[in-house]
Amino acid sequence: MAYLELKNVSKSYGTGKDKVEVLKNINLSVEEGEFVAIVGFTGSGKTTLINLINGLEFPDEGEVLLQGKPITGPGPDRGVVFQNYSLLPWLTVAQNIKLAIDEVYTSSSKKEKTALIKKYVDMVHLSHAIDKKPAELSGGMRQRVSVARALAMNPKMLLMDEPLSALDALTRGTLQEEIVNIWGEDKKTCLLITNDVDEGVVMADRIIPLKPGPKAELGPNFKVDLPRPRVIAEINKNETYKHLRNEILEYLIAVGASRKSEKTTSYELPDLKPVMPGRVKWGIQRRKEKQQFF
Numbered sequence: 001m002a003y004l005e006l007k008n009v010s011k012s013y014g015t016g017k018d019k020v021e022v023l024k025n026i027n028l029s030v031e032e033g034e035f036v037a038i039v040g041f042t043g044s045g046k047t048t049l050i051n052l053i054n055g056l057e058f059p060d061e062g063e064v065l066l067q068g069k070p071i072t073g074p075g076p077d078r079g080v081v082f083q084n085y086s087l088l089p090w091l092t093v094a095q096n097i098k099l100a101i102d103e104v105y106t107s108s109s110k111k112e113k114t115a116l117i118k119k120y121v122d123m124v125h126l127s128h129a130i131d132k133k134p135a136e137l138s139g140g141m142r143q144r145v146s147v148a149r150a151l152a153m154n155p156k157m158l159l160m161d162e163p164l165s166a167l168d169a170l171t172r173g174t175l176q177e178e179i180v181n182i183w184g185e186d187k188k189t190c191l192l193i194t195n196d197v198d199e200g201v202v203m204a205d206r207i208i209p210l211k212p213g214p215k216a217e218l219g220p221n222f223k224v225d226l227p228r229p230r231v232i233a234e235i236n237k238n239e240t241y242k243h244l245r246n247e248i249l250e251y252l253i254a255v256g257a258s259r260k261s262e263k264t265t266s267y268e269l270p271d272l273k274p275v276m277p278g279r280v281k282w283g284i285q286r287r288k289e290k291q292q293f294f
């Protein structure tokens with residue numbers, strides 16, 4: 001049985017003429033311990049997909065199953081790392097992480113909780129900043145706290161919604177490596193949402209493109225057959241890597257272009273009524289009226 005399964009999932013927002021059909025017929029299966037990356041276009045529904053798995057949203061059609069059971073809401077079995085860190089600004093690094101620990105380790109002593117905080121702060125190399133508040137940290141450091149907080153709940157699955165997109169290339173590379181190391185050591189199941197093909201190739205076992213919306217669907221699976229650890233500086237010269245990233249990029253460009261051409265060629269026609277023979281006269285008459293008027 002797959003660890004996570006989405007079966008024919010469709011999701012829309014709004015009703016009537018304001019209805020936006022975001023996802024259509026999504027089928028996804030993630031095995032336990034697997035690292036899957038969903039690569040998609042801006043606004044295609046990536047966050048919606050993560051929210052369906054996190055239990056913040058529910059499908060209109062289809063099912064989202066975790067270990068065979070429908071997801072009924074958020075739970076400590078799924079840790080989420082958001083794009084915008086979402087830390088509480090008035091709390092220190094340790095206190096932000098403690099919130100997650102309090103949630104899960106309800107019967108642990110104060111001493112045990114302090115040890116857990118230290119463990120996760122060390123894991124993301126932030127021991128020197130443990131008593132600092134978010135405003136005193138750089139973007140990369142804040143994102144590290146966010147990763148530590150998600151890990152502190154000891155979730156079986158880590159859901160990451162473009163966690164590194166706001167960071168500079170260097171910090172991004174370091175954090176990519178750290179997340180992959182943690183995934184390797186802790187044997188979590190990981191789902192990464194990204195708009196960066198290279199990030200997906202460096203981190204994941206499998207990449208699945210999300211086609212542009214509305215009614216976005218998942219594309220084919222691209223298996224990443226590259227040995228780990230994957231060091232960016234070395235991998236750049238690897239022929240398999242170059243071939244794979246180009247294949248995915250070409251696929252994304254092709255689906256992007258075909259969606260664009262669909263948009264430009266499909267005109268929404270006004271609600272025209274057929275012209276009956278008698279009404280032609282009305283047209284002529286009206287032109288005359290106009291001439292007289294101007």
Ligand SMILES: Nc1ncnc2c1ncn2[C@@H]1O[C@H](COP(=O)(O)OP(=O)(O)OP(=O)(O)O)[C@@H](O)[C@H]1O
Binds near residue numbers: 013049
């Ligand atoms: N709660 C909501 N109510 C109405 N529409 C929504 C809601 N959430 C998302 N949408 C719409 O659904 C579509 C997909 O949004 P979503 O945030 O899932 O995409 P995304 O791929 O994560 O976007 P981005 O790349 O910009 O982060 C967008 O058109 C968005 O405006």
